[in-house]
Amino acid sequence: MGLVVIGGVAAGLSAATRARRLDPRLEILVLEKGPVVSYGACGLPYLVEGRVRQPEQLIVYTPEYFRKERNIEVRTGARVVSMAHARRELVLESGARVRYDRLVLATGARCDTCGMAGAGQPHVFTLHTLEDAGRMRRFLAEKRPRRAVVIGAGYIGVEAADALRRNGLRVTVLERSANALLRDDPQITLAVRRVLEEHGVELRCGIPVESIEADRAAGVECDMVVLAAGFKPNIELAVEAGVEIGRTGAIRTSERMETNLAGVYAAGDCAEVTHRVSNAPAYIPLGTTANKTGRVAGANAAGGRERFAGVVGTTIVGIFGVGFATTGFSSEQARAQGFSPVSARVEGLSRPGYFQGVKTTVELVADRASGRLVGGSVIGEEGAAGRINVIATALGARLTVDEFEQLDLAYSPPFATVWDPLLIAAQQLRNAW
Amino acid sequence: MGLVVIGGVAAGLSAATRARRLDPRLEILVLEKGPVVSYGACGLPYLVEGRVRQPEQLIVYTPEYFRKERNIEVRTGARVVSMAHARRELVLESGARVRYDRLVLATGARCDTCGMAGAGQPHVFTLHTLEDAGRMRRFLAEKRPRRAVVIGAGYIGVEAADALRRNGLRVTVLERSANALLRDDPQITLAVRRVLEEHGVELRCGIPVESIEADRAAGVECDMVVLAAGFKPNIELAVEAGVEIGRTGAIRTSERMETNLAGVYAAGDCAEVTHRVSNAPAYIPLGTTANKTGRVAGANAAGGRERFAGVVGTTIVGIFGVGFATTGFSSEQARAQGFSPVSARVEGLSRPGYFQGVKTTVELVADRASGRLVGGSVIGEEGAAGRINVIATALGARLTVDEFEQLDLAYSPPFATVWDPLLIAAQQLRNAW
Numbered sequence: 030m031g032l033v034v035i036g037g038v039a040a041g042l043s044a045a046t047r048a049r050r051l052d053p054r055l056e057i058l059v060l061e062k063g064p065v066v067s068y069g070a071c072g073l074p075y076l077v078e079g080r081v082r083q084p085e086q087l088i089v090y091t092p093e094y095f096r097k098e099r100n101i102e103v104r105t106g107a108r109v110v111s112m113a114h115a116r117r118e119l120v121l122e123s124g125a126r127v128r129y130d131r132l133v134l135a136t137g138a139r140c141d142t143c144g145m146a147g148a149g150q151p152h153v154f155t156l157h158t159l160e161d162a163g164r165m166r167r168f169l170a171e172k173r174p175r176r177a178v179v180i181g182a183g184y185i186g187v188e189a190a191d192a193l194r195r196n197g198l199r200v201t202v203l204e205r206s207a208n209a210l211l212r213d214d215p216q217i218t219l220a221v222r223r224v225l226e227e228h229g230v231e232l233r234c235g236i237p238v239e240s241i242e243a244d245r246a247a248g249v250e251c252d253m254v255v256l257a258a259g260f261k262p263n264i265e266l267a268v269e270a271g272v273e274i275g276r277t278g279a280i281r282t283s284e285r286m287e288t289n290l291a292g293v294y295a296a297g298d299c300a301e302v303t304h305r306v307s308n309a310p311a312y313i314p315l316g317t318t319a320n321k322t323g324r325v326a327g328a329n330a331a332g333g334r335e336r337f338a339g340v341v342g343t344t345i346v347g348i349f350g351v352g353f354a355t356t357g358f359s360s361e362q363a364r365a366q367g368f369s370p371v372s373a374r375v376e377g378l379s380r381p382g383y384f385q386g387v388k389t390t391v392e393l394v395a396d397r398a399s400g401r402l403v404g405g406s407v408i409g410e411e412g413a414a415g416r417i418n419v420i421a422t423a424l425g426a427r428l429t430v431d432e433f434e435q436l437d438l439a440y441s442p443p444f445a446t447v448w449d450p451l452l453i454a455a456q457q458l459r460n461a462w
Numbered sequence: 463m464g465l466v467v468i469g470g471v472a473a474g475l476s477a478a479t480r481a482r483r484l485d486p487r488l489e490i491l492v493l494e495k496g497p498v499v500s501y502g503a504c505g506l507p508y509l510v511e512g513r514v515r516q517p518e519q520l521i522v523y524t525p526e527y528f529r530k531e532r533n534i535e536v537r538t539g540a541r542v543v544s545m546a547h548a549r550r551e552l553v554l555e556s557g558a559r560v561r562y563d564r565l566v567l568a569t570g571a572r573c574d575t576c577g578m579a580g581a582g583q584p585h586v587f588t589l590h591t592l593e594d595a596g597r598m599r600r601f602l603a604e605k606r607p608r609r610a611v612v613i614g615a616g617y618i619g620v621e622a623a624d625a626l627r628r629n630g631l632r633v634t635v636l637e638r639s640a641n642a643l644l645r646d647d648p649q650i651t652l653a654v655r656r657v658l659e660e661h662g663v664e665l666r667c668g669i670p671v672e673s674i675e676a677d678r679a680a681g682v683e684c685d686m687v688v689l690a691a692g693f694k695p696n697i698e699l700a701v702e703a704g705v706e707i708g709r710t711g712a713i714r715t716s717e718r719m720e721t722n723l724a725g726v727y728a729a730g731d732c733a734e735v736t737h738r739v740s741n742a743p744a745y746i747p748l749g750t751t752a753n754k755t756g757r758v759a760g761a762n763a764a765g766g767r768e769r770f771a772g773v774v775g776t777t778i779v780g781i782f783g784v785g786f787a788t789t790g791f792s793s794e795q796a797r798a799q800g801f802s803p804v805s806a807r808v809e810g811l812s813r814p815g816y817f818q819g820v821k822t823t824v825e826l827v828a829d830r831a832s833g834r835l836v837g838g839s840v841i842g843e844e845g846a847a848g849r850i851n852v853i854a855t856a857l858g859a860r861l862t863v864d865e866f867e868q869l870d871l872a873y874s875p876p877f878a879t880v881w882d883p884l885l886i887a888a889q890q891l892r893n894a895w
Contacts, residue, residue: 039880072816072875081816184874305870316880317873338868347876354872383505383514414877415848418869419855425869426859435771436851436858437738439787440750441617442505443780444847447472447749 030058030128032330033119035109035266036135037061038070039316040297042090043323044133045101048331055331057101058127060119062108065159066092071316073162074188077169078195084159112270114290131292131330134267134280135323138298138314141259142180147241153254156189165255169196174253177201178246180238181258182209184346187221189255190230191348199229201249203236205258210346212406214359216374220390220408221353228349260314262299275301277312284336286326294326303339306357306403306424307366313342341424345414352413356421357404360394368396368403373457377450379412381442387411391454393420393430397462400429405454416451430458463491463561465763466552468542468699469568470494471503472749473730475523476756477566478534481764488764490534491560493552495541498592499525504749506595507621510602511628517592545703547723564725564763567700567713568756571731571747574692575613580674586687589622598688602629607686610634611679613671614691615642617779620654622688623663624781632662634682636669638691643779645839647792649807649825653841654786661782693747695732708734710745717769719759727759736772739790739836739857740799746775774857778847785846789854790837793827801829801836806890810883812845814875820844824887826853826863830895833862838887849884863891 032048034041037059045059059066067090075081092103109127111120119127140155142148152174154165168174175198179190182204190200202225208214209221209232222232238247241254262279264272273289275281280288280295282302287294297319304311318340328335345354357363363370372394378386389409396403405420407413423433434455440447465481467474470492478492492499500523508514525536542560544553552560573588575581585607587598601607610626612619615637623633635658641647642654642665655665671680679687695712697705706722708714713721713728715735721728730752737744751773761768778787790796796803805827811819822842829836838853840846856866867888873880 069814069875069880071873071880072814075816075875086816315873317871320880338865339870341870343870343872345872345874345877347874352877356870356872381502381505383508383519412848414872415845415851418848418871419851421870421872422852422855422861423859425865426856426861428855428859432771432858437772437774437776437789437854438750438851439776439778439789439847439854440504440748441778441780442502442508444778444785447502447504447753 030130031056032058032131032133033127033129034059034133034135036137036297037066037103037105038068038137039319040323040326041133041135042067043320044135044294044296044327044330045095046099047324047327049099049101051328051331051333059095059101059103060107060109060121060127061103061105063158063160064105066103066105068159070157073156073159074185074192076162077156077165077189078192084163087159109266112266114270114293132294133326133330134272134288134293134295134299135297136263136266136299138260138262140256141261142256145238145240145256148256150241150243152252153241153256155256156185168253172252174198176251177253177255178203178249178251179255179257180246181256182221182232182234183211183257184344186255186257187225187346187348189257190225194228194230198253201231201233201251203238203247203249204232204234205237207234209234210353210355212355212359213361214406216392217353217355217359217406221348224348224351262312262314264299267295267299275310277301277310279312281310284338285329286322286337287329294330296322296326302337305339305341309366311340311342313340315344341421343417343421345417351408351410353408354413354417355406356417357402357424358394359404359406363394363396363403369398370394370403371397371458371461373454373461375450375454375457377453378446379409380445384442386446389416389450391416391450393454393458395430395458400431402428402430402433419451430455434459463563464489465491465564465566466560466562467492467566467568469570469730470499470536470538471501471570472752473756473759474566474568475500476753477568477727477729477760477763478528479532480757480760482532482534484761484764484766492528492534492536493540493542493554493560494536494538496591496593497538499536499538501592503590506589506592507618507625509595510589510598510622511625517596520592542699545699547703547726565727566759566763567705567721567726567728567732568730569696569699569732571693571695573689574694575689578671578673578689581689583674583676585685586674586689588689589618601686605685607631609684610686610688611636611682611684612688612690613679614689615654615665615667616644616690617777619688619690620658620779620781622690623658626688627661627663631686634664634666634684636671636680636682637665637667638670640667642667643786643788645788645792646794646798647839650786650788650792650839653823654781657781657784695745695747697732700728700732708743710734710743712745714743717771718762719755719770720762727763729755729759735770738772738774742799744773744775746773748777774854776850776854778850784841784843786841787846787850788839789850790835790857791827792837792839796827796829796836802831803827803836804830804891804894806887806894808883808887808890810886811879812842813878817875819879822849822883824849824883826887826891828863828891833864835861835863835866852884863888867892
């Protein structure tokens with residue numbers, strides 16, 4: 030077999046598709062351990078919520094589609110249990126052996142707390158696969174739970190809390206660290222807490238959960254628990270085969286998404302990437318990065334020469350209609366990365382008052398030594414994605430605050446204010462220097 | 463008098479305010495020829511529409527406010543008729559003389575077709591000042607016109623057409639050039655035409671209007687005409703005083719917004735700026751640029767050292783709820799500027815279908831020789847501002863297409879698709895090379 034891809038969701042199928050595009054004759058096989066491939070995992074909370082009515086709505090393509098339209102063989106229920114790179118051979122759970130010339134590891138990640146005492150109970154869920162969401166949906170319909178605990182206030186945790194609350198449950202979110210959204214930023218946490226509380230969801234930070242009982246977790250009564258903490262890359266197969274693991278704990282890759290083993294690539298939630306602001310390795314598993322790194326891995330596995338420049342860590346999550354968007358580093362994170370952060374936070378309007386503009390909070394973080402922007406956040410009911418993307422673009426281009434202040438952003442009353450909050454934040458940041 | 467500012471709208475008051483901030487003791491006088499100052503001129507079409515109910519809603523500050531809160535003297539009804547720089551002296555229409563040490567020219571622009579035969583009739587309007595909008599509003603209420611002709615399909619023209627149509631009029635827009643929105647781009651014109659026609663507004667391009675009759679213009683029957691073509695900078699005063707005019711016909715300025723006369727600055731709609739993509743002088747009068755250049759002129763007039771880096775020509779206009787956003791150059795414009803353009807246009811979704819994503823058209827234009835992006839456009843009912851701002855940021859940072867393709871943009875189903883149309887356009891553009 031020419032190219033074998035382990036994993037049939039975002040990274041794996043991006044790799045297979047891109048490889049096919051570059052080499053129409055290459056043999057390509059995708060091995061997926063689950064029953065379906067090619068689904069939008071980021072849509073799972075909306076399946077739980079009920080906004081997405083059928084799991085099928087999240088499935089982009091079927092194995093048949095790949096076979097017929099792209100000449101890519103896709104096997105579901107095909108879990109790889111062993112990898113021997115010297116022989117270029119994989120062993121499946123079924124005992125079948127598969128040989129490869131080139132290999133893309135897109136083995137994904139899993140919830141690290143799944144081994145927690147009590148995690149195996151029927152009222153405990155993760156939200157990682159289509160089956161997870163389906164199981165949760167059925168539980169909601171059949172058992173009609175009234176009180177849920179969500180463990181972890183990362184993206185999936187707050188999205189799950191939002192979805193369950195909209196299903197009428199009382200929800201408490203327990204977060205081990207001091208802050209929400211995986212960001213060391215007390216102001217963001219405060220804003221998240223405020224929105225959650227306005228909608229009747231409680232957020233408790235600094236609460237480690239060691240075990241889950243039948244009717245409570247960390248002392249909070251509940252009849253349902255969602256585990257959404259401790260995302261951990263699936264690297265066991267790679268480790269066994271001698272693939273090098275980076276200091277983040279994920280698979281180390283070059284900018285071509287190649288591992289230390291020639292012809293073996295890694296992409297998606299199992300792979301480490303470079304953070305473009307710090308130039309340090311980073312593990313920030315996200316759907317966008319999975320698609321992009323998969324594409325690059327697939328291209329290079331098919332003989333192309335593409336590169337992945339890295340990430341700046343841009344994220345956005347909607348909590349009860351409010352967008353929380355972050356990119357680069359918070360002040361605290363920047364300091365931990367060796368920068369000398371200076372920051373400014375402003376509250377502006379998304380557009381003029383006579384166009385029903387809403388409050389928009391922008392923070393910019395810069396490095397005092399170089400003058401460069403190193404991070405930012407945007408919170409608001411509208412325009413948060415567009416505005417964080419401007420900051421993300423500035424980070425990608427390594428702009429200084431002075432350069433950022435000179436950006437020529439669009440203005441017209443239905444869309445923005447004449448001084449966008451982004452530019453006001455830049456002015457304030459210069460004043461704060 | 464330390465600093466005199468001619469013009470009391472966006473540029474002039476930005477200049478005065480910034481000067482005050484830098485020098486608390488400077489004497490500052492603002493001379494405004496009209497009866498009010500500090501109004502949001504970009505909101506005028508929405509006053510005509512009726513969305514903005516009272517002219518006062520568009521007035522940000524009063525002369526009293528400037529006097530009391532900022533120690534800035536503001537005189538309305540103070541038209542400057544003559545300027546003698548050797549004596550550092552201005553003469554007002556009233557005959558009064560005003561001396562200055564430093565001067566900021568923020569004299570604005572006017573509609574160049576106002577001298578057209580028949581332009582003085584009571585059913586003919588411009589939409590440039592608060593009084594213009596008030597007069598049009600009264601005419602709509604009292605005369606109940608049924609058919610309007612708008613001359614000019616630039617921003618103000620299409621906004622006026624939208625506003626009048628929403629007031630129940632039949633509207634025809636006549637544009638002298640081949641294209642709408644001041645952009646040499648047949649695809650944009652096609653899209654504008656489609657949206658206008660869907661809402662019952664006719665757009666005719668290539669129609670010069672030489673005169674306006676009592677009941678028709680260019681053969682189109684109407685009982686109301688809006689002149690929204692041929693924006694021209696007010697430079698007469700400057701010319702008289704020996705201020706140099708640039709090749710765009712507006713006042714030539716340095717990056718400090720200083721004219722050729724020491725201590726005389728120009729800002730806003732009367733001033734020329736640098737286009738950052740072509741590095742050539744440009745005349746693109748917009749509210750954002752007026753505020754920014756005013757701020758820089760005021761700072762430097764008060765002894766500061768600030769610079770205006772120039773524009774990339776970012777604009778957005780809403781037509782019946784659809785955002786039309788452009789930045790940099792279209793292919794045709796790029797070619798005229800000496801670039802060898804290559805472009806790609808894609809249609810994507812603003813967010814996933816299950817989140818009611820809407821059609822979003824993105825075009826990127828690059829220069830084949832350098833690989834650099836030189837322009838782009840975004841058309842859509844949502845997210846157009848955010849997406850054009852990403853392109854504008856890329857132009858400001860002089861990114862290549864390869865660099866643009868590597869941007870780490872935000873994704874989450876309520877906000878975007880995993881492959882944003884911006885990134886798909888970049889991929890297509892590389893394929894089109």
